[in-house]
Amino acid sequence: MIAAVVLGRPIDGLGDSKLLTASRRDSLYERITATAEAIGLVVIPPGEIDTRGLHKSNIDGMRRAVARLSCEFGYVLTDGFPVPGLPVPSLGIWKGDQVAACVAAASIVAKVTRDRMMVALDECHPRYGFAVHKGYGTVDHRRALETYGPCPDHRFSFSTVARSGASGVMGENEVGAGVA
Template sequence: MEKKIAEIRKEFEAASFSEIPALIEAYWEDERSGVRNLIGKYEKKLDALDKERERLEAMRQYEHEYEGQYELICGIDEAGRGPLAGPVVAGAVILPKDCEILGLNDSKKLSEKKREELYDEIMEKAVAAAVGIVGPARIDEINILQATYEAMREAVGKLSRAPRILLNDAVRIPGIAIPQVPIIKGDAKSVSIAAASILAKVTRDRLMYEYDKIMPEYGFASHKGYGSKVHIEALQKYGPSPIHRKTFITHFC
């Protein structure tokens, strides 16, 4: 007895990507338009998966370059150098060799929902992952660049496994003896750095949501401390909060 199209659809929906080719082959001779549409839809999904895997493979160029010499490769990136308020956060992530996390990319190119999803997958799959956080008072004390380096050193120091080499987004971190490779726009060129950028961004955004609950008048949940028009107007109306960077707001209040 011929299966109903609804039953076949459920088979496709329940299948993993590795099982889809066998399903396509099984129903290839079925001429019903509903089945042909299903096959066409899932062929496109397989094609998109192939392209995504090609993109991720291109983002492993630095990992492949150093994996023969170094066992534990760590990506480093930060979030929050530019805002007027809140901490700067650094992420450090060591991924397993040839780890596949579909959709992994520079955090700035991803939606908040996608970043949250990828954060969970990164934390689940990583060999080791950690963040370093440096607050506004320290940023004012030593300047944002030095605070960023401090956050990066903290993140590396908190890793449960000691990395053998660091792939950094653009910078060379002083005070670390581990070999380092600064990569311009590294969060779009290295899976390790991309993972670190997501870790840093999601961690910082979550902190800004918590600050928003305490000080809702500033709108931290919407602008995350960056110098938006709404933020500057709130700053001028209410004055600086305890998490504002005093050295960043001299022109606004």
């Protein structure tokens, strides 16, 4: 999941989504979505990540998220690395979600949206515990992969999935579980 956010007004408490509690992220998500000038969201399906690689998929996803913004903007700040091919000047900022409000807002929107997708995915595949670990490689997630093998919604190119004996054949029901 990748998000681009144009903030409509300052929001106190924005920060790295991974360092915030779930309840704090949810609260900030509501404030961001209620006041943002524009939000662009992109879901990258597991098959695309497996085919193109995570980094290339993330770069392209950032371009697509920015392209989905419904207002004009003068520049783009990205988290961590530069993104070539954006329609305006841009700057990649190391740990951008810790120092730039718009990057933090995008990180929060992407993480909350992805976490909600993982909860929904858990309803389809409850034995993997997606609602609990949200797609991160926890011990319980690795055990489920070893016990049941991957489901069609796993990213087969990821090492924990590949080690579980994945065949590499994607199912028809692909659901994006991209990174924020």
